[in-house]
Amino acid sequence: MKIKKGDKVKIITGKDRGKTGKVVTSFPRDKKVIVEGLNTVKKSVKPRKEGEKGQIVETPMPVSISNVMLVCPKCDKATRVEYKIEGDKKNRVCKKCNVEL
Numbered sequence: 532m533k534i535k536k537g538d539k540v541k542i543i544t545g546k547d548r549g550k551t552g553k554v555v556t557s558f559p560r561d562k563k564v565i566v567e568g569l570n571t572v573k574k575s576v577k578p579r580k581e582g583e584k585g586q587i588v589e590t591p592m593p594v595s596i597s598n599v600m601l602v603c604p605k606c607d608k609a610t611r612v613e614y615k616i617e618g619d620k621k622n623r624v625c626k627k628c629n630v631e632l
């Protein structure tokens with residue numbers, strides 16, 4: 532998968548379009564990632580103990596990686612990622628500034 536945990540990404544569709552955040556979890560099988568603080572839904576949490584109040588918490592939902600773009604740490608632009616094959620190594624490269632990511 533071209534987007535990895537720890538990457539900074541920009542969301543390109545939906546209500547958080549244009550916002551950037553850090554990938555905190557990735558789901559390679561589903562081609563989805565969770566971006567810190569983005570694409571959240573409000574969930575109500577029921578009180579677990581008697582006397583406790585129910586709460587509304589915002590939980591980030593997975594975003595399809597086709598809806599995010601990597602933000603290059605070097606040139607700070609949202610970019611498509613390319614792979615450069617060197618021998619048996621596959622390196623991710625920023626399409627804009629050609630820096631290895």
Ligand SMILES: [Zn+2]
Nearest residue numbers: 603606625628
């Ligand atoms: Zn770059």
